[in-house]
Structure formats: structure tokens, C-alpha cells
Amino acid sequence: MSSSSLNIAVIGAGAIGLNHLENFQQHPDARIVALAETSPERGREAADKFGVPELVTDYSTLLERDDIDVFSIALPNFLHAPVTLAALRAGKHVMLDKPMATNAAEATELAAEAERQGKVLMVGQNNRFTPEVQTAKQLIADGVLGEVYHAKTAWTRRAGIPKIGSWFTQRKFAGGGCCYDIGVHALDRCLYLMGEFDAVSVTGQTYAKFGPRGLGQGNWGKSEADPHATFDVDDLAVAFIKLRSGRTVLLEASWAAHQPDPDFNGTQLFGTEAGVQFPPLRLFRHGEHGYRTELVDSTTPLADPNRMVHFVDVVLGRAEPYVKVAESVAVQRILDAIYQSTASGREVRLDETPVTPS
Template sequence: MTTTTSPSSPPLRAGVIGLGWAGQQHVNAYAAAPGVELVALAAKEEELLASIGDAHGVAGRFTDWQQMLAEADLDVVSIATPTFLHSPMTVAALEAGLHVLCEKPMAENATAAARMVAAAESAGRVLDIAFNHRQRGDVAALRSVVESGVLGKIYYAKAGWLRRQGIPGLGTWFTRADSAGGGAMMDIGVHMLDMALHLMGEPTVTAASASTHAEFGPLGRGGSGFGISTVEEGVPFEVEDLATAFLRLDGGGTLLLESSWAQWIPYDQCYVALYGSDGGASVEWGGSAQEPYQRLHVWTEVAGVPAELQPAVGPHGQHAASVTQFLAKVRSGDAAAHTGAQALARARVLDACYASAASGAEVPVG
């Protein structure tokens, strides 16, 4: 398999499994990446295989992902399928000698995620998880502020993603516990958990105290369409549509995390707020379709005078940046440094949150 960086090296041969919205972002990114040939696609939807394959000139089209792994002669593959398929597909791809970029959440639970990391370590291949919102320009700018030391010691943070009405696939795999692993916290809360810990410098979460609620989904309300959604007959709503968590961090810090698919608020909201010994900061975005907003604030003092800083914000990288970073990790030749261990730590936090919500007590992480 091609992993070197020599100018004379053949291009990396890429494939994508799953052609929903996220999978299509991976397809576009590989198609535009230098030194990459997009050679294979796998999906059950034959019309998507045809249209996307035609649009990018991809000859390898498979309705069986295992056949694609066996026949397409790939170097790298993206997996953008329902959550419960992430672990078996990733393990199979790694065992076939491929480097893997998998969509978030890593897996339906930490046990399945741990199998992925073990497979990456055994195969000596890169395993990366696509947390695309970490690639936002304002998040990168705030990370630079934190690294500069302006905020001092960060001892407290709050993060959340709240939707007014946005349960995805109400009545589908998204709302079944065995296939999704969880609801709003697993789907979008994990983005904010990843973002907050990334901004804070990767503190270890030691314990979780959480609560979950399901007030919209069981009634067929809160779907991403307008009004009452059609619920598949016999498919119950088994996950939460709102979750909150109090997370203890090593060194005594704390992080509050909230996520909702549906809630009585005026518009969708995303935010991370950091509180340090020498300054505070927040990044937030959301709003209505008519009045969206993006804000980045940094508060500190200069020579004893309160000051608000305005960091320069670059473009949002999103999935394309996730793919670019993954390819750089593959080309580095240092697979041992990129085994998915950080994403596994996120999965263990989520497991602790759900265990805490079920027991009504604080639960140690891991």
C-alpha cells in the first residue's frame, strides 16, 4: 500500500463507504486532493452510486462494501455509515491493510471503539475520526489564543449544541439504541465534547454526572421537518433528545456539556465558553436562517485595564480539512501516533455519561 511522500510515489488510491451527506463530503474532498485517486465507492443506494460515480468519474462502484475492500486495491478508505457499522467496517479495512478515516461518533460504545484502536495498532495503519467542526476557523483561532497563554489556567468550561427542531431520521436507525448508541449527546454532543477538550489542551475527564430526557421524539415531534413527523411503525424512539453532563477533569477543572435535538428555544445554538485564571473566551454560532450569527470573543486585561481581543479568523475547513489532515497522517509514515486513541477517550466519556444517566449517580470514566 502507498504511504510514502516521495514526489515519484504513485497517488494514494481512495474509497468511500456510505454516500449520505457526510460521505459525499469525503468524496468531494478526495476528488479535489492532490496526489489522490478516488477509485471506489460503496453504498446500498444504486442511484447514488450512479450519480456520484458519474460526477467524479469513479469506475469502482460496489453495493457490497466487503467486495470493495477485497477488489478495489485501495490505500485509504473513509467510512460514513450508520454508527453501529463503524467498528466492523473499520476493523475489516484495517485488517485488509488500509488506512481509515471514520465519521464521528467513533462507535456505538467504547467497547466497539476499543476494537477499532486495537486493530489499528495491530495493523500498523492510521485510524482517524472526522470531527469536522474542530476544523472551523474560529475554533482554530481560539485554540491559538489558548496556546498563547493569554487565558492562563483554564479551570472551567461550558459547551453545547442545541437544536430547536432537528431530530435526524426520526423513526430510523438514528433513534434506536442498538444502532446509534445514543441520541443527541452521541450525535452532536460529541462534537462539542471534542471541541471543548481540544480547546482546553486535552485534559483527562475523570468522572461524569449526567441526565437524559426524551420529551419530543416519543411523541413523533421534533423531527427535522416541520410539525409532526411520521414514525416508522414498530420502531420505537429509544434514545434521548436532550442530555446534560457535569464532567470532572484532572487537575480539578470542570466542563458542563449540553446537547439537544429538539428544545423550546428560538433558534439553533452552538457554543464553547472557556474561563481561565487570566482571561475568558467564547466561540458561538447559530441563529435563524434569516439572521445567522458567528461570534468569537476573548476577554482579558492589559496593564490592569480590561480588554477585549479580536483574533483573526481563517476559513472553515470542515470535512475537506479533516480529509487533508488524515492524508497528511498517512503520508507521515508514523501510524503508531495516529491510532484513534483520542477518539476512544471521547467514547469512554460518553459511556460514562449514559451510565450516570441510567443510575442517577456520578460514574468514573473508563
């Protein structure tokens, strides 16, 4: 792309949308020119706070704007696919918040459309950008761990359901619960570290033990809540994932659970020469004086930790994407399989085209 700057429209002014607005402003060549938000009050508050010149209630009015290069989508999950598809067909690059879609068929369609249009589509997997993840990735690349053959990855909260009665807790809007909301982060960063997204089998189980009782609510989100809405998504999910190479992953996610930590968000990798776990980033291995634990300095990230800054650089041709579309599709397939396995009570086999690793 020859232009030295980008005009961006942010779609959605909820908690995630505010994050998009704030982070895009960190790039000197990114200009937020429009904001779309169905709630006039929420939209005006955000537009005033971030100095956005144009506020609309219907995103479709922005599709034909030739001066808008990017749609940054921060909407409820069920709108991810239709709005992204419309944006791509209108010739826009798209930054899409996770999960990519509410099923793998939609995700595959989005990937195909982005390729057809020649536009950048990136899912905002911000957990890849943290100093700990980038440092762990370098340790693996340097061979410090040897062969990484197994991993445990989790994001679990004691009481972190995002507003019971909001779109987050209704399947028709969210598609899934904690597995889609925070489990996707834990899974994505783990597969990124392992450098393999090609799963051949998934066994999963989801639970809803707190939300249906009105328990476990956190303080996240700005969405409206319907006190009469049925809580019909998961508040805890587990999965055992086998990759094509034979390596394995244990995944845990919870919005609400009786656990020692209020909020745990980490990954452990098992290698033939050493193991690593974060947070904090620690290395476990045999040394001259016996087995030892080493705290690893991860204060300097190997990548810009701001996913929006990185996305702008990718669109402007200054960087290669850290989050590839094919990988996000593969993650969506695994999420689908967790729910399919829960429904059937059986292992789900995934035998499609392998996904190229990072």
C-alpha cells in the same frame, strides 16, 4: 508511506458519504476509485455526481483490492466498529466518521487493531479544524487565557432531529441520539482546546421529550425512515465532567428544545487571565480602561479546515494527525459514562490510564 497518491473507497453514500466524496476531491493526491452503497439508486446518483468509476452494493468485495489504500467509512453508527475492523485487517487506512463506535470497548478494539496493523485510523472530528477553534487553541498556547480551569461547550438545536424513524433515532442502529450525533463534536473540540482528555468522573442526564411525540424533526440526512419505528434515543443531553487535573466541563447537546437560537454550536473557556467564547470568537479580559470584549480575527485557520485533506496528508507522511486515536477512545468513554450515569442516577467514575493530550 512512499506513494505520492492514495486510492480511496468511500463506504456509504448518505449525507455524510457525500461530504466525504466532496472533500476528498479537494486533495490533488487523492483518487476515489470505488463507492459502496446498499441502495443502488443512492449509490448511482452519488457515483455519477462525483465521477466514481466503480459502484458496489457490498463493501466486503473491496477489501481484497490491493489497489485500494483507504476505506472512508460513512455508515450508521452500529456498523462503524465491524467495518473498520475488517478494513484494518485487510491492510487499509481508515477515515471513520464520528462517533468512533457505539461503546468504549469497541473503540478500544479499533485503536488496538490500528496499532497492530500499523495503519492510520482517524475519527472525522471536523470541528477541530475550524478557524475559530484553531485560533482559540493558539491563544491558549500563547498563554493569553492563563490557566484554563473550566469550560462550557454545547451544540443545541431547536428542531434538528435527523429524520424521525431513520437509523438515527433507533438505539439498535445509532447507540445514542443527539449526544452521539452532535454532542460528540462539542465535547471533542472542548477537550482538544483544553489539551486534556482524561476524565475521572461524569454525571449526566439524557432526555427524550420531542422525538417520541413526532416533534422536532430537521431536514438532515438521506436515510430511509420507518414510520412505525420507536424513537428510543435522546433528544437532549447534559453532563458535568471532571478531568484528572481538577478542571471541569459542562456539556449540552440537543436535537430539539425550546431555545432562542435555531442552532447554537459553541464553546466558552474560562481562564485566570481571560476568557474566550465562540461563535463569534471573542476575548474577555481586564484592560487599562476597565473590562473589555475583543472580537478576535479568525479568518485564517492555522490548519487546513478540510479533515479529508488533512487525513490524506497524514497517511502520506506529510502531517501529524490533529485527531489522535487515543483521544477519540477517551471521548467515547465519556459518552458511555453519560448514558451510564443516566441509567444509574449517579456519578460514574473513570479511573483508567491517562490519555496523552494534543
